[in-house]
Amino acid sequence: MKTKQRDKIIMTFLGWGVAFLVFFPILWMAITSFKSEIDAITPSLFFHPTLESYTTVNERVNYFGAVINSVVESVGATMVCLAFAVPAAYAMAFYPGRKTKDLLMWMMSTKMMPAVGVLVPIYVIFQQLGLLDTWTGIIAMFTMMNLPIVVWMLYSFFREVPKEILEASRMDGATPMQQMRLLLLPLSLPGVMSTALLSIILCWNEAFWSINLTSVKAAPLTQLIVSFSSPEGLFWSKLSAASLLAIAPILVFGWLTQRQLVRGLTFGAVK
Amino acid sequence: MATVTLKDVRKSYGAVNIIQGVDLAIKDREFVVFVGPSGCGKSTLLRMIAGLEEITSGDLMIDGAVVNDVPPDARGLAMVFQSYALYPHMSVADNMAFALRLAGVPKAERDAKVGSAAKILQLEKLLDRKPGQLSGGQRQRVAIGRAIVRQPKVFLFDEPLSNLDASLRVQMRIEIARLHSELNATMIYVTHDQIEAMTMADRIVVLRAGKIEQVGSPLELYHYPANTFVAGFIGSPKMNLTQATVRGSHAGGVDVQLPGGGVATIPVEPRNATAGAACTVGFRPETLAMAPEGPMGGKVAVVEHLGGETLVYVDVGDGHLVTVKASGSTSAKIGDVVRLAIDTVEARLFDAEGQAMEPMNRRAIAGLATAAQ
Known part of the structure; x- marks a missing residue:
């Protein structure tokens, strides 16, 4: 009994410790953003809090423009992605062929290649098609980037839906579109939602392509952070303020949807 | 009127032959039971009739028209699945009305049809419930109700009672038999339970390894099995x-x-x-x-x-x-x-191959005309 209690205390401390370790960079960034640039270079916890950095960031860049870009691009890409992935996953889950597994593996393998490997061809293609620094271009890029993982996730969620239910609906006269809209999506809604949330978060945090393929018009928040890093050397507190502003919306979004997200991600695994 | 005719129907997956040439003529309003050990192809055969599995070769005819390439819903059949396959997110009434809703039947007519089917199956009080709130027997009745609402030419049952406990099974068996006489419909029923076959069928089709071993009335099969397999399978x-x-x-x-x-x-x-x-x-x-x-x-x-x-x-x-x-x-x-x-x-x-030798003075079996193929 005693040892059990002690174990519990140790585990609790360990858990908090790990959580703190993970959370610390964000905390430090938040603290730094409220310091003046002079205070920012010293790791002290005692300083006069100031909103100076935030004011500067707001003056120098169009924060709300970037937020809108981020929202349009991540939500837009997620919607386009789902439009392709739902039918694909439906077909693979309910009408598998002999090569379906191989196809899924191949799709996943494209994620294993470093993105920088295709930067030049993609850049040139985008340039030729006039897609650089446009919503269309970034949405297309994000869609392609997330398609494998979204198809994979939807595939595994759809497989949880008993085949007989769709067969019964076929007997009732449901077309494939009706099967997806009236049965598959409502029945795997937690899974589809968490897939969509994950896709939005991945798009929001994506930096490589958005930095390389946008400059001003379509620049999302990640681009905004970068603009504070190099030219005049590092200004820690401004960079922190910009970063915090960039991650704030998705942090709030993640907080609000975490129950959904966790449920979706463990759906099936614990069943 | 609904007859189902199978002419040398075959099904194979690559080199594996699941159904090896089935010939069968099911008459209007007949209750036919496919029975056989697991893996004999009886469910596959039913699913081929339903249109859920492709027919590799041969002809499937419903009312004389070849329907091999007709999609499931256009064949005029309704199927009751072993797992009930109810739509879990819809109420009982919506489950039963689903086919009508897809067909664009107006709401008033839908409600009337669902209402009358619910009456037959004593489901009136459950119409607003979700399938998850029902017992196994009730779910089974909803699944049957969903089939009735469509007024199909042929009812297909795929081991509908095997998920129920023994006493409920006996009760549902009687209900399905009663339904058959009430609805005057052609029914094809798949089971591995020879007692279900004996008690409900007008004719039993005994299958083994994708082939028909014998077709006949329950008593015919009981008294005059064509071979040792049927002899050993029918009767308890x-x-x-x-x-x-x-x-x-x-x-x-x-x-x-x-x-x-x-x-x-x-x-x-x-x-x-x-x-x-x-x-x-x-x-x-x-x-x-x-x-x-x-x-x-x-x-x-x-x-x-x-x-x-x-x-x-x-x-x-x-x-x-x-x-x-x-x-x-x-x-x-x-x-x-x-x-x-x-x-x-x-x-x-x-004989040594297990085939029956013809009995002398084979007597007529009371009330049931011989229907040997």
Whole structure:
């Protein structure tokens, strides 16, 4: 009994410790953003809090423009992605062929290649098609980037839906579109939602392509952070303020949807 | 009016033949049961009729029209699945109305049809519930209701009772039989349970390894099995299938030597039976009796008292047990040495390949015309 209690205390401390370790960079960034640039270079916890950095960031860049870009691009890409992935996953889950597994593996393998490997061809293609620094271009890029993982996730969620239910609906006269809209999506809604949330978060945090393929018009928040890093050397507190502003919306979004997200991600695994 | 005709219907996955040429004509309003051990292809055959599985070759006709390439919903069939396959996020009423809703039937008409189906199945009070809030038997009734609402030409049942407990199964069996007479519909029912087949079918189709072994009325199959497989599959307790040797044949039938030394004359057409050939004799347990003069003998190995009757298992040599249905008051005990008398008219003789030899004086089975294919 005693040892059990002690174990519990140790585990609790360990858990908090790990959580703190993970959370610390964000905390430090938040603290730094409220310091003046002079205070920012010293790791002290005692300083006069100031909103100076935030004011500067707001003056120098169009924060709300970037937020809108981020929202349009991540939500837009997620919607386009789902439009392709739902039918694909439906077909693979309910009408598998002999090569379906191989196809899924191949799709996943494209994620294993470093993105920088295709930067030049993609850049040139985008340039030729006039897609650089446009919503269309970034949405297309994000869609392609997330398609494998979204198809994979939807595939595994759809497989949880008993085949007989769709067969019964076929007997009732449901077309494939009706099967997806009236049965598959409502029945795997937690899974589809968490897939969509994950896709939005991945798009929001994506930096490589958005930095390389946008400059001003379509620049999302990640681009905004970068603009504070190099030219005049590092200004820690401004960079922190910009970063915090960039991650704030998705942090709030993640907080609000975490129950959904966790449920979706463990759906099936614990069943 | 709905007839279903299968002409040399086959199904194969690559080199594996699941259904190996099935010919069958199902009449209007007939209740046909496909029965067979698991893996015999009975469910696949049903799914092919339903349109859920492609037909590799052969013709499937509904009311005389070939429907091989007609999609499931356009075939005018409704299916009840083993797992019920209800739509879990819809109410009972929505489940039953789903097909009508897809077909664009106006709401008032939908409600009327659902209402009348619910009445037949006593589901009126449950219409607003979700499937998850129902018991197994209720879910089954909703699944049947969903089929009824569509007013199909043919009802297909894929082992609908196997998920229910024993007492509910008996009750649902009666309900489905009652429904069949009420709706006057053609029904095809798949089961592995020969009791369900015996009790509900107008005709039973016995399948094994993708082939039809025999088609006939329940009593026809019971009394005149075409081969040892059907003989062993239909009937509970099972027919005794005893290895024997042909001694000779004459106008009165075939003489066989039974284990235990006795000789019995089975009144069947001798066909190609030659002296010394191996054969199998089939006796139903109720056609055997313990009698001192019987041709077969052995030692009682097990006695099962069922109350009204007693099953006595007699070891006739080499551990081969013969089941005898005796009265509930029999005095047989384990270890008794007994002789068994045989009602030879009811005994069946099968050749070395397991095919039945035609009984002489085959009698008409009460009320049921022979429907052999």
